[in-house]
Amino acid sequence: MARGKQKEQSREKAQKAAAARKGGKSQIQFRQQGLQSICPICKTPNPNYKTMVLHMEAKHPGKPIPPESTA
Numbered sequence: 001m002a003r004g005k006q007k008e009q010s011r012e013k014a015q016k017a018a019a020a021r022k023g024g025k026s027q028i029q030f031r032q033q034g035l036q037s038i039c040p041i042c043k044t045p046n047p048n049y050k051t052m053v054l055h056m057e058a059k060h061p062g063k064p065i066p067p068e069s070t071a
Ligand SMILES: [Zn+2]
Pocket: 039, 040, 041, 042, 043, 044, 055, 056, 059, 060
């Protein structure tokens, strides 16, 4: 008897958890915040071109830095 109710409760819990996941931060939102400049060498996303240049200078010294329009 108690078992059936428990099952129902756990299902409800799972549904709530799924809803919470849906309402959470999505990857699309994350992208919209802007990680636009991806390092062409190691593919690390950077929030902007300037940061990407700094990353290039720090992580890949001597590598050609791409122009802003292509970053
Ligand atoms: Zn890199």
